[in-house]
Amino acid sequence: MAEQLGSLARTHTCGALRPADVGRGAVLLGWVHRVRDMGSLLFFDIRDRHGLTQVVIEGNEALLETAKRARSEFVVAVIGEVERRSDDTINKELPTGEVEVRASELRILNEAKTPPFSIAEDQNVSEETRLKYRYLDLRRPQLQHNIGLRHRLTMALRKYFDEQGFYEIETPILTKSTPEGARDFLVPARVHPGEFYALPQSPQIFKQILMIAGFDRYVQIARCFRDEALRADRQLEFTQVDLEMSFATPPLVFEIVEGALAACFREIGVGIRRPFRRMPYAEAISKYGSDKPDLRFGLEIQDFGPLFKASPFGIFREAVEHGGTVRGFVIPNAAKYSRREVDELVDLAKQAGAGGLIYTRYTGEGVQVSAKAIGEEGARKALEAAGANKEDLLVLASGAPDHASKILGQLRLLVAKKENLVPAGKWELCWLTDFPLFNWNADEKRWDSVNHPFTAPREEDLHMLESDPGKVLAKAYDVILNGWELGGGSIRIHDRETQAKVFRLLGLSDEDARNRFGFFLESLEYGTPPHGGLALGLDRICALLAGETSIREVIPFPKTTQAVDLMCNAPSTVDPKQLRELSIKNI
């Protein structure tokens, strides 16, 4: 039976006691971690989020009897005296290991069912089980640490932005659909049947309006919602460190954001080099086949197009003649790959969307190439141009330049993993710059914003805005860490005229534009300062700095890839009465 806490107050946390406390009385409150019962002598560790302390029960029959009832995860109060452990019983693994508490009283405050998995043992548990019993999983050291780190990072960021003169300002959760390009979560408006609020995909328009309102420097730890497929680095709801500055230039944004990230890294005791490397978008695509290049290892993609342009080498010449190219990268020490291993590479490339993958390497006498049509001579030229040596394997893909690179980019990541080329403990930060402003949408026969429609074009490209929109580059930038996009932002359009032009290019009629964000267009006409900003993915920062490969490990209550909360079983059906009230009908 459980006993009451009464007016009992904790004197120390379970991680606090040290030799200096020897001789003092202590009241510890926490969970029973592990019991070691020796008959008439019994030890157990009491645990809270601060640590473990060993409790000794000895020489008191009633006390011993209570202690023998204790099981893992019971909640207990220990009242006793701090003792120094004899030299031969010190536990060097524990910060509290030089002392123990000799209990004079033990209260079982609450019993616990045997948990489905052990909190004390560091065992692998399937994510399904962990998510169902998230409250138990959160008790375990890994998540205790990750959630603690998340707190520290959040505090470090708040402190940093405060020091830089930013105001933290909240923006609405119930709002209007913003043009971020993802599916919106909608909330029916009860008092306006047939109308809906949208949850914010980001506070984009609000933060720009705050600039118009004169708030100069804004930051928000903002929850954002996007109804899209979930991934290791994507949840339906996620947290952005959203910021915006008036009179911002790209260098100013870089400086502020680099400072913020440096403050985060300081929390894990890592110093980072500043300024970060900068790379044009086009280079990232061609050399790494990705808009979030992982720069921790080489395997850089090279272009062999010119090599095959005037040469009689079948499929490659054809590709080049049709506006495509031939690209590839060298896998060091892979000449020894077996038939099965190279076939595996080809399969991976096909899974990535390649028509095929050609590989070539030096053999004892000559060169081997997986496609006869290339010819030995062509292969040799490519190997030479690539700077491959006898131990290397060169893989080649042909097609439209970006397509070839993206396939190779995916292959590059898989090869790096397979060959263990990703160094541990390395942090490669990089700015991606010079994004195109628009993408041609062939299906809809119009231009799409690469970022969002408020992104400013580079001033030197303004003259092409209407004549050659595909050539216009944006004042936009992404920050990348170890192949993860940490954040992105831009300088915004601050004049009504340019904004209207962009809307027109996006195929938005004046009427559509007015309907969707007329209020915003109007606000631009009341003295809008030039401004810009960025948003950082807090979940991703936490995950990377915690050494995790999924943001679920830094989110207390995440959802599965099927968008289900396994703990509380959301989503779920609702009472028909609620639907009626909202004028909603299932179809």
Add this chain to the structure above:
RNA sequence: GGGGUGGUAGUUCAGUUGGCUAGAACGCUGCCCUGUCACGGCAGAGGCCGCGGGUUCGAGUCCCGUCCACCCCGCCA
């Protein structure tokens, strides 16, 4: 929507060419133990082999379907 991996005691897993009365470790229960700290020793309980169908004398194992978790593509900054 598509591709891949997995689903067997509470948990993590093993289970060969179809022969299973389904194993191991940890956990759990009981007993013993005065210096343990992953305590130790002895004994024991615990299974709809994800679910549904099929093939077969016989299915954890083979086939079809389906559900769930994870990874990737599409989608999403």
